[in-house]
Structures are given as structure tokens and as C-alpha cells.
Amino acid sequence: MVEWSVSHETRRIVIIGGGFAGASLARALGRRLPQGWEVLLLSDENHFVFTPLLAEVVGASIDPLHVVWAVREMAPVASCRSMPVQAIDLERREVVCVCDSGEEVRERWDHLVIACGMTVKLDLVPGMAEHAWPLKTLGDALALRNHVIQQLEHAEAEPHPERRKQLLSFAIVGGGFTGIELAGAVMDLLVDASRFYKRFSREDIRVSVVEGGPRILAPLPESLSRYADKVLKGMGVQVLTGKTVSEIHAAGITLGDGELVPAATTITAIGNAAQPLLADSPLETERGRLVVTPEMRVKGHENVWALGDCAAVPNAFDGTTSPTLGQFAIRQADQLARNLAAIANGGSAEPFHYHMKGMFAAIGNGRAVGNPFGIRLSGPAAYFMWRAIYLAKMPSISRQLQIAFDWFWDLFFPRDIVEISTLRTGRPVENAANRENSAS
Numbered sequence: 243m244v245e246w247s248v249s250h251e252t253r254r255i256v257i258i259g260g261g262f263a264g265a266s267l268a269r270a271l272g273r274r275l276p277q278g279w280e281v282l283l284l285s286d287e288n289h290f291v292f293t294p295l296l297a298e299v300v301g302a303s304i305d306p307l308h309v310v311w312a313v314r315e316m317a318p319v320a321s322c323r324s325m326p327v328q329a330i331d332l333e334r335r336e337v338v339c340v341c342d343s344g345e346e347v348r349e350r351w352d353h354l355v356i357a358c359g360m361t362v363k364l365d366l367v368p369g370m371a372e373h374a375w376p377l378k379t380l381g382d383a384l385a386l387r388n389h390v391i392q393q394l395e396h397a398e399a400e401p402h403p404e405r406r407k408q409l410l411s412f413a414i415v416g417g418g419f420t421g422i423e424l425a426g427a428v429m430d431l432l433v434d435a436s437r438f439y440k441r442f443s444r445e446d447i448r449v450s451v452v453e454g455g456p457r458i459l460a461p462l463p464e465s466l467s468r469y470a471d472k473v474l475k476g477m478g479v480q481v482l483t484g485k486t487v488s489e490i491h492a493a494g495i496t497l498g499d500g501e502l503v504p505a506a507t508t509i510t511a512i513g514n515a516a517q518p519l520l521a522d523s524p525l526e527t528e529r530g531r532l533v534v535t536p537e538m539r540v541k542g543h544e545n546v547w548a549l550g551d552c553a554a555v556p557n558a559f560d561g562t563t564s565p566t567l568g569q570f571a572i573r574q575a576d577q578l579a580r581n582l583a584a585i586a587n588g589g590s591a592e593p594f595h596y597h598m599k600g601m602f603a604a605i606g607n608g609r610a611v612g613n614p615f616g617i618r619l620s621g622p623a624a625y626f627m628w629r630a631i632y633l634a635k636m637p638s639i640s641r642q643l644q645i646a647f648d649w650f651w652d653l654f655f656p657r658d659i660v661e662i663s664t665l666r667t668g669r670p671v672e673n674a675a676n677r678e679n680s681a682s
């Protein structure tokens with residue numbers, strides 16, 4: 243067992259998680275903490291992922307590396323280590339990690355911030371874990387992008403027209419923001435790419451969205467849901483609302499009423515579950531999220547804090563619980579940075595308070611819907627605004643320029659349908675494993 247040498251004079255804030263909440267907090271604390279305080283960020287990946295643009299990575303309209311940023315570049319004042327936290331020792335005020343060699347590493351904290359997000363719930367429906375593709379990480383987006391392109395290649399090589407159609411069928415479970423953005427992005431990619439293939443046309447492509455509620459994009463006003471529904475149907479997407487999914491299998495989805503939605507590829511865009519770290523901890527949770535005070539203190543623990551998706555943070559603005567959204571995680575990080583800086587300077591913490599400015603969803607074919615400041619917007623103007631907002635939210639000027647260039651490129655040139663191969667020369671065992679992974 244190794245203990246990192248830290249002077250016990252130094253007061254230490256340890257953050258678990260390098261996502262919207264953790265990385266934004268580490269960045270904001272860098273500017274605020276007084277002398278004698280240090281920040282250590284532990285995350286299982288070395289980068290922050292800008293999840294709102296993951297659907298565009300799947301749709302091959304953005305370079306995958308442009309939606310991520312190394313956490314140590316984002317928060318240069320913090321010490322960052324890429325290693326998953328295995329356990330939280332509340333009594334000894336330590337977190338327990340395991341480093342690459344397998345040795346246990348314990349990190350001391352004076353204040354602990356839990357910002358580990360949530361994971362995708364894959365046991366909601368029989369067959370989901372085995373057959374559905376999740377979209378949460380950069381790895382998920384890259385694998386899915388590659389898989390969609392592979393399906394086009396397999397369809398081109400397939401001699402039987404019926405099997406070809408089956409290969410070209412895709413279904414998305416969930417008509418919320420992620421599901422609808424994915425449906426639009428996948429359809430755009432398939433339609434754009436189909437002109438380079440000789441054995442099938444866009445008529446052979448099938449993309450379906452299955453939503454359990456009465457309408458898609460339910461948090462938006464009804465007129466915007468109707469507009470999105472109409473645009474998607476116009477693009478050829480089958481939108482099924484009020485339908486429950488009873489099973490997912492290799493050939494598609496069986497609905498509650500027995501109907502079969504054919505799909506060689508099913509993507510899930512529903513359901514969050516607690517990270518294993520929290521599922522196994524004694525800290526109190528409510529629907530998988532940590533119970534915290536309005537100041538973001540974990541209930542019953544003076545020096546333990548939580549924010550982002552993993553915490554049910556009460557919003558003092560309207561008394562509701564914060565939703566699992568990046569825009570809330572960023573604002574919570576800002577408030578918590580102020581709270582911790584105030585405590586470091588002998589002050590006290592303030593409650594989280596945020597008035598949401600609205601939401602946008604890109605629906606494909608250069609269109610979006612949104613309600614910024616309560617104003618209903620739809621169509622190409624909304625799409626332009628959606629892009630401008632996300633561009634402004636990217637955490638660095640270099641990434642903003644790269645994404646702007648990707649979108650500008652997209653206006654004049656076909657999107658990139660190169661399958662990113664991970665096959666390496668002269669490593670037969672690894673290559674066979676790679677082929678197996680990409681086939682499963």
C-alpha cells in the first residue's frame with residue numbers, strides 16, 4: 243500500500259470524476275483557493291467529454307478528438323491522475339484507488355467532492371445489455387460511428403436484398419434529447435453516405451425511434467415536439483410514440499403490443515444507474531443519486547460534497563431537484579467552487595440557485611428545435627443558434643476553432659465515411675480480438 247507524500251500542513255480537496263462537474267470545479271477552484279490549499283482530481287479517463295456533441299461524432303460530422311479535452315489541460319492548477327476510485331474510506335478520510343501495477347493507493351482528503359456522474363442502465367429491458375449500443379463515452383461514440391459505417395460496408399457486400407435491408411435497419415430506444423439527436427445524426431450519415439454505395443439506395447435504409455411517452459422531446463413545448471416529429475418523418479425516420487419496448491434481440495425490438503421493429507442495430511438512449519462506486523457505498527442515495535443539502539454537502543457528512551448527475555441537488559431557484567444535465571453540472575461546479583473557497587477563507591457555503599435558460603435539440607437535416615428564454619424556435623435558424631451556443635460552451639478556443647472548422651467543412655464536402663481501424667500489423671492475437679470485439 244502506497245501513501246502519496248503530502249505535507250499535512252497542506253489542506254487538500256480531492257475530486258472524484260473529470261466530467262462536466264468535476265473538471266469545471268477543478269478549473270474554477272484553481273482561480274479561487276488561498277495559499278496552502280491544493281486540488282487533486284481522480285478520474286478513470288484522462289479527458290473531459292463534451293457529451294452534447296457525441297451524436298455528431300456518431301453522425302461523422304465532427305472529428306471525435308474535437309469533443310474531448312485532457313483534464314490536466316483544462317484545470318492546470320490541479321494535480322490530475324487517471325485512475326478509478328475503488329472505495330471511499332469515510333472514517334480515515336481517504337479514497338482508495340489501484341494504480342497500473344495493481345498496488346493500492348490511498349489519497350488523504352480534507353474535503354472530498356464526488357462528481358462521478360451516472361452510468362447507463364442496461365438492464366431496463368430483456369436483451370438490452372446483450373444487444374443495445376449505449377452512448378455515454380467517447381469510446382461509445384467511436385464504436386457506434388464505426389459500426390454504422392461497417393453496416394454500410396456489410397450491406398454492400400451482402401448478395402441477398404432482404405439481408406441487405408436488415409443490415410441497414412437501425413432503431414433507437416427513447417425519444418428524448420439524446421435519442422432524437424441520434425436519430426437525426428444517424429439518418430443524415432446514412433443518407434449522405436448511401437450515394438457512394440452501388441448495391442443499395444436510401445429507400446433501403448430504415449431508422450426507427452421508439453418512445454414510451456405520448457410525444458418525443460417531452461420537456462419542450464408541444465408545438466416543437468410536433469415540428470420535430472414532422473421533420474423526422476419527412477427524412478424517412480419512423481417515429482413510434484406511446485410504445486413500450488418489451489424485448490431487444492439481434493433482429494430488432496419487440497414492442498409491448500407484440501409488433502416487431504426490425505433493427506440489426508439498436509441504440510439505447512434511456513436510463514441512468516448509479517456508478518458502482520456509489521452503489522457499494524454507505525452514503526444515502528435517492529433513485530441512485532446522492533442525497534445532498536442545497537449547498538451540495540452530502541447528508542450527514544460535513545466535509546463531503548457531491549454535484550452533477552450523481553447528486554440530487556436541490557435548486558433554490560424553484561425548489562425542484564436539478565435534472566441530469568451538463569448545464570446544471572457546470573453551474574453547480576461554479577457555486578461549489580465559491581462555497582469551498584469561502585470555507586477555505588473562513589466563510590460559509592451558499593445554496594445552489596439556477597434559472598435554466600432553455601434547451602435545444604438538433605433533429606437532423608440542418609434543423610433544430612429549442613426554447614431559449616421561453617422563445618420557441620425551430621428550423622434552420624434554430625439549428626444555427628444550437629451550433630453557436632454549443633460552440634461558445636466548448637471549454638477551449640482551440641476546440642471551438644476545430645469544431646467550427648468541422649462544421650464549415652461539412653457545408654462543402656461529404657462527411658468522412660472512413661472506418662477507423664484499430665488493426666495493427668503483426669499482432670495476430672490482438673487483431674483477432676479486435677475483429678471479435680467489433681463484430682459483437
Ligand SMILES: Cc1cc2nc3c(=O)[nH]c(=O)nc-3n(C[C@H](O)[C@H](O)[C@H](O)COP(=O)(O)OP(=O)(O)OC[C@H]3O[C@@H](n4cnc5c(N)ncnc54)[C@H](O)[C@@H]3O)c2cc1C
Pocket residue numbers: 258259260261262263264284285286287289293294295296297325326327328357358359360377378419420517519549550551552566567568569570571
Ligand atoms: C449523449 C449525451 C448527450 C447529452 N446532451 C446534453 C445536452 O445537450 N445538454 C446538457 O445539458 N446535458 C446533456 N447531457 C447530459 C450531460 O452529459 C450530463 O448531465 C453531464 O455529463 C453530467 O456531468 P457529471 O460531471 O456529473 O458526469 P459525467 O460527465 O458523466 O462525468 C463523470 C466523470 O466521473 C468519472 N468516473 C466515474 N466513476 C469514477 C470512479 N469510480 N473513479 C474515478 N472517476 C470516475 C467518469 O469517467 C467521468 O469522467 C448529455 C448526455 C449524453 C450521454
